[in-house]
Amino acid sequence: xxxxxxxxxxxxxxxxxxxxxxxxxxxxxxxxxxxxxxxxxxxxxxxxxxxxxxxxxxxxxxxxxxxxxxxxxxxxxxxxxxxxxxxxxxxxxxxxxxxxxxxxxxxxxxxxxxxxxxxxxxxxxxxxxxxxxxxxxxxxxxxxxxxxxxxxxxxxxxxxxxxxxxxxxxxxxxxxxxxxxxxxxxxxxxxxxxxxxxxxxxxxxxxxxxxxxxxxxxxxxxxxxxxxxxxxxxxxxxxxxxxxxxxxxxxxxxxxxxxxx
Amino acid sequence: xxxxxxxxxxxxxxxxxxxxxxxxxxxxxxxxxxxxxxxxxxxxxxxxxxxxxxxxxxxxxxxxxxxxxxxxxxxxxxxxxxxxxxxxxxxxxxxxxxxxxxxxxxxxxxxxxxxxxxxxxxxxxxxxxxxxxxxxxxxxxxxxxxxxxxxxxxxxxxxxxxxxxxxxxxxxxxxxxxxxxxxxxxxxxxx
Numbered sequence: 078x079x080x081x082x083x084x085x086x087x088x089x090x091x092x093x094x095x096x097x098x099x100x101x102x103x104x105x106x107x108x109x110x111x112x113x114x115x116x117x118x119x120x121x122x123x124x125x126x127x128x129x130x131x132x133x134x135x136x137x138x139x140x141x142x143x144x145x146x147x148x149x150x151x152x153x154x155x156x157x158x159x160x161x162x163x164x165x166x167x168x169x170x171x172x173x174x175x176x177x178x179x180x181x182x183x184x185x186x187x188x189x190x191x192x193x194x195x196x197x198x199x200x201x202x203x204x205x206x207x208x209x210x211x212x213x214x215x216x217x218x219x220x221x222x223x224x225x226x227x228x229x230x231x232x233x234x235x236x237x238x239x240x241x242x243x244x245x246x247x248x249x250x251x252x253x254x255x256x257x258x259x260x261x262x263x264x265x266x267x268x269x270x271x272x273x274x275x276x277x278x279x280x281x282x283x284x285x286x287x288x289x290x291x292x293x294x295x296x297x298x299x300x301x302x303x304x305x306x307x308x309x310x311x312x313x314x315x316x317x318x319x320x321x322x323x324x325x326x327x328x329x330x331x332x333x334x335x336x337x338x
Numbered sequence: 339x340x341x342x343x344x345x346x347x348x349x350x351x352x353x354x355x356x357x358x359x360x361x362x363x364x365x366x367x368x369x370x371x372x373x374x375x376x377x378x379x380x381x382x383x384x385x386x387x388x389x390x391x392x393x394x395x396x397x398x399x400x401x402x403x404x405x406x407x408x409x410x411x412x413x414x415x416x417x418x419x420x421x422x423x424x425x426x427x428x429x430x431x432x433x434x435x436x437x438x439x440x441x442x443x444x445x446x447x448x449x450x451x452x453x454x455x456x457x458x459x460x461x462x463x464x465x466x467x468x469x470x471x472x473x474x475x476x477x478x479x480x481x482x483x484x485x486x487x488x489x490x491x492x493x494x495x496x497x498x499x500x501x502x503x504x505x506x507x508x509x510x511x512x513x514x515x516x517x518x519x520x521x522x523x524x525x526x527x528x529x
Binding site (some may be wrong): 089092122242284 | 358362365366369373374375377378379381382387391398399402404407412413417420421424425428429432433449460463464465467468483484486487488490492493494496511513515516518519
């Protein structure tokens with residue numbers, strides 16, 4: 078049985094839990110109590126009612142569309158992804174792996190992919206606001222392919238050829254405007270596609286005169302805001318080459334037939 | 339959470355309950371209407387976009403799995419959701435608190451942040467009561483409570499940041515919490 082003093086102490090612990098000052102072990106202990114005893118759950122709920130109004134003053138920030146796409150994929154939902162209408166294609170990893178063979182093909186395919194819903198007889202190629210780049214290593218092998226979705230302000234970077242990195246170093250992607258200094262885009266993965274948000278300043282610099290480059294940097298990124306390690310791959314940015322659209326549409330159709338589930 | 343009318347509150351409760359019955363459309367709608375708030379909360383605590391994105395993802399994955407346990411009689415949907423995201427963010431902070439322990443920029447940025455008078459007009463009665471009670475605390479203690487709430491810092495971290503002994507920080511916070519409870523109870527929050 079709880080004495081009055083116990084009740085006071087417990088109450089304080091529940092308040093501290095809601096405020097967020099307990100260390101990991103003490104938090105875990107209270108979390109366990111909430112799951113197992115009604116009293117703890119009630120006391121914590123009461124403290125939440127008292128303190129949570131503070132969150133009213135926190136500014137809302139719209140998360141990037143790919144967060145919903147990840148949730149959608151993680152839970153394997155089949156509801157229409159209204160929050161992000163084109164999620165299915167953009168986040169289809171199989172498609173990305175397949176598309177990883179070359180950026181011009183990526184760009185061309187995207188043009189077609191985006192117009193697929195309208196496809197009845199012949200492919201209609203539309204300029205859908207995509208750009209692409211093949212980021213080549215010095216030996217000519219494609220290191221990564223990058224596709225930029227201008228409308229949604231994001232870029233997907235897909236590794237093509239494995240690149241070895243020493244421990245503690247990682248690839249960082251840079252945008253190099255013609256005659257300008259490199260602008261950091263973000264850290265990219267060696268073994269899986271990376272989705273990066275493009276802020277307006279970056280978007281404004283994208284174009285056929287700009288290039289992408291990958292340099293070797295510390296894990297947290299270049300400490301100086303400029304490349305500090307060797308540049309291991311680079312490539313020019315191109316708009317979606319619509320001349321190839323029809324050809325790629327055929328490839329995509331075959332592929333879609335094969336991967337459709 | 340700000341400016342939620344009783345009607346909106348009911349709608350969110352409804353959406354969360356439908357989510358508890360595995361209604362995917364309701365879940366998508368719930369995400370659409372609440373994710374900006376929750377992302378704001380995560381960003382405020384974690385100060386890192388990709389970490390906040392991960393925690394937001396974890397939060398909604400958990401929402402989907404645990405929504406059936408939501409009880410509108412105990413808390414509103416938005417309180418339930420914000421609480422869940424805060425808890426996930428705090429857990430994340432505890433996982434690597436060493437890295438974040440001594441960042442002197444954090445206290446300055448989060449110092450006493452009252453909303454502007456204009457924003458104040460849009461807050462709920464519950465918020466205004468809480469603000470009234472916070473105003474009755476000693477300034478240093480009020481700042482510590484806010485700092486704790488908004489950054490998810492431990493007693494140790496708070497003591498380091500405010501350059502006071504751990505015992506002092508503990509007694510400031512504990513006294514503040516008890517004072518807040520008394521003040522809020524008098525204003526009828528628990529009725």
